[in-house]
Amino acid sequence: MSDQPVTNLSESRPALSWGAVTGSWLPAAILLLATIVVWEAVVRIFAISAFIIPAPSEIAQSLVAQWGTLMQATLVTAGEILFGFLVSIVVGIAIALVIVRFDWLGRALYPLVVLFQNVPKVALAPIFILWFGYGLAPKIGLILVIAFFPVTLSMLAGMQSVDRSLLSLMNSVGASPTQILFRIRVPHSLPNLMAGTKIAATLSVIGAIVGEFAGASDGLGYVIQFASTQLDTALVFAALLLVSVLGIGFYYAAEVLERIIVPWAPKFSHA
């Protein structure tokens, strides 16, 4: 009896306004703004040297001053990410399909895929430079080896989680493995696949930057490396900011794609 009013209180509280506030972008924006203000203040008050931690205002100045160079580098990196991301999706899906459709091949391939996943991919960057030179190819290769895995894994999980009794229904009317694959397993896996694709989008950004670190004459990764050798930390941060913007852009592009491709996914059902 005594704990009943307490329960009521704790239930009524979130209903007031917290739900509405936390659900919006407002708290994040406030925190971001506060961080920038504190950052600026700390750098100014303690007179921290710009090559150690540049103030947000200095980063902004650098961004404006180097706008042309930065935009050009952003375009190069964005191209690498987009290309590498698409190749990762195609290859990731292909591997998943082969594993599910051809049982013996799957049993051969799957352990190797998992084994390969445990190779530190970043360490492959110098080898890729050695093999493919300084152009686009080593970046695509690096993004591919970093980003295909979540695509393959998520799609596999989706294709293998089809309900047994649904498979029984299909078998009872004599459905072929290919029919079951394309009419049931693949569409069933799409919500999972889209989740994997979003992870791949984020990993693609990392792959591109690592590829540029290892050897490039252009792109945001190159700008970061070059600027840090010049102790132009403000420019490093400006480039980092653009990398983050790219990352967010690709992530949300994948999310928009998800809403278009799998409008039936559970998370959208009750929206």
Add this chain to the structure above:
Amino acid sequence: MRVETIRAAGSRPADIRHDDLISAKGVSVVMTRQLVLQNIDLSISKGSFVSLIGPSGCGKSTLLKVLAGLVNPTSGSVSIAGLSPVEAARKRMIGLVFQDANLLPWKNAVDNASMLLSIADESLSRADLRACGHEMLELVGLGDSAHKRPHELSGGMRQRVAIARALALDPAVLLMDEPFGALDAITRDSMGQSLLEIWQRTGKTIVLVTHSIDEAIHLSRHVHVMGIKPGRITGSLDIGLPYPRDLSLEEDPQFVRLLVQLRTMLRASHKPGGAS
């Protein structure tokens, strides 16, 4: 002793008669070294409505899968109109309904209803499939929800689509494994009533696996009671109540008598036993 008396009163002859659509002879199933079904003899005449009832683990779902050709008996034989269950299934003679409707969430009700038919007969055009899907949805009372996706349908409505999907094959036999098991009592009642109407309109032979004594008596013409360890048929009961039946049946003294009788048989079937 009491079971024996009831069985003597209510059992049907085990020999196969001419109008038997489904007949199982000496069917045993061994799975992972366990005797799941022991020496099942079953004959179901065309147009009949038969329920299999029994405690969990009595193998009633496995028996249904044997009839559907999804599980091969370790020994014994099953024939459906003279064909093996797998052959019968390929000829679209078997419609299956499980506890979970298992609708495809990316397809609307019509396309779900015609989904199995589209695989069973690839020569059918999209328009034919749609037409058939619509017709089946009308039959199960979902004519006006044709374009809804599964997540927009209630549990009972989803199960109606699953029944429509099975009927779209125009099967001779409808095999149903606890189709209303996940539904609330009231929905269950109305689904049972609809199933009876569908049965009477289409003349399908229906085999229903159920946990519910009420449901078994309410719907079926014959009830087979199954026992555990090993899974076997321990008794059979004819439900002599006339069709059409509705919910007022429960006030019928004969219904109550059958209820008591079946409950007694079920209680006995819960005890593990040998070949008796």
